[in-house]
Amino acid sequence: MDFSVAWTPADCHHASVTNDPLLERAQQVWADLAGTPVTFTESAIEVVASPQSLLCPPGWIGIVALGRAVIATAPDNGTAEIVKHALKDLPATAMIDPAALRDRLPVKETLGPATLAYCDSAGFHPAESSAVETISADHADMAALLARVSVEDTDESGLADITSPAFVVRTGTDIIAAAGYRCWPRRTAHVSVLTAPAARGRGLGRVVATAAVLDALNASLLPQWRARPEASRRVARALGFRELGSQLSVNLMPADRAQRF
Known part of the structure; x- marks a missing residue:
């Protein structure tokens, strides 16, 4: 998208x-x-x-x-x-x-x-986890994750375009979920989230998105979540994003x- x-x-x-x-x-x-x-x-x-x-x-x-x-x-x-x-x-x-x-x-x-959804500190509902690692957006393991998923998933997530660090969860050495954001005008953080197909349904999208949104809020940015699939919209709503x-x-x-x- x-x-x-x-x-x-x-x-x-x-x-x-x-x-x-x-x-x-x-x-x-x-x-x-x-x-x-x-x-x-x-x-x-x-x-x-x-x-x-x-x-x-x-x-x-x-x-x-x-x-x-x-x-x-x-x-x-x-x-x-x-x-x-x-x-x-x-x-x-x-x-x-x-x-x-x-x-x-x-x-x-x-x-x-x-759908365009937004979140502030008062409405944010973070997922609890201590398993998130922070790496650079251009890390080789991020490229490996993108190579393992479809072009459609990569395009929909927008993860290849993030300017923030990447917040990831691994199985062994492989990244199975990642999130980050791209800085947009008006101090807006356009959030991107991607979970490997085999790891979906385990709440990992919420976990990595929580780390990305917290990073944005701590920098006084406005988190923005743009999504078409209902599964992505459910994650955003669970985190406290309002569909505006x-x-x-x-x-x-x-x-x-x-x-x-």
């Missing part, structure tokens, strides 16, 4: 706090990623043209719903107007529903939706086919 948001730890900066810190900070993160000024407005959608948007792959439409507000980016002004007109009277939940969008737009393919919204990327059919839509 990750399309490699190109931020480094130096890009993180302070975020303001409101009466709902998690929702406000989450909205600020995704507004920054839009690449052009955009505002989350309750019970409405704001669509902007932004060829440099990081809400989606280049040339696609990116839609993010957080709370009851939705923003969307399009690669050009013409596409932005089409999207704005097509989605203006849809409820927020339908705007990130691929089936609903196909009734309104000439959709070629979609990525997602992925969803993200969807949409690729439209070429203009000549769209005209016949």
Whole structure:
């Protein structure tokens, strides 16, 4: 799911706090990623043209719903107007529903939706374990773990892109579960977790994720959990993450086919 948001730890900066810190900070993160000024407005959608948007792959439409507000980016002004007109009277939940969008737009393919969840110190429920080891993200044993799982699992986890240390559990010398995070804008820690297929169902994802989230919270970062599979979402909820919204990327059919839509 990750399309490699190109931020480094130096890009993180302070975020303001409101009466709902998690929702406000989450909205600020995704507004920054839009690449052009955009505002989350309750019970409405704001669509902007932004060829440099990081809400989606280049040339696609990116839609993010957080709370009851939705923003969307399009690669050009013409596409932005089409999207704005097509989605203006849809409820927020339908705007990130691929089936609903196909009734309104000439959709070629979609990525997602992925659930966006966030956690703070007050709501965090850590898993207890003393078996977690901390190693560098570029350690050879991390590469060995990624080589043992499918490309789909690697891509879904985003573990290859972490900028934090890796927090791992081993069997013998082999890593069987690992977690870490990538620093995003607004002092956000985008959490990545991966458990080897043969070791799943034992709670190891919660164990390594606990270490990664604690590291992020101790650094005053906002942990973010983005996931499509229900199993990953269950881990996040067990740790105290609140599901605040969803993200969807949409690729439209070429203009000549769209005209016949």
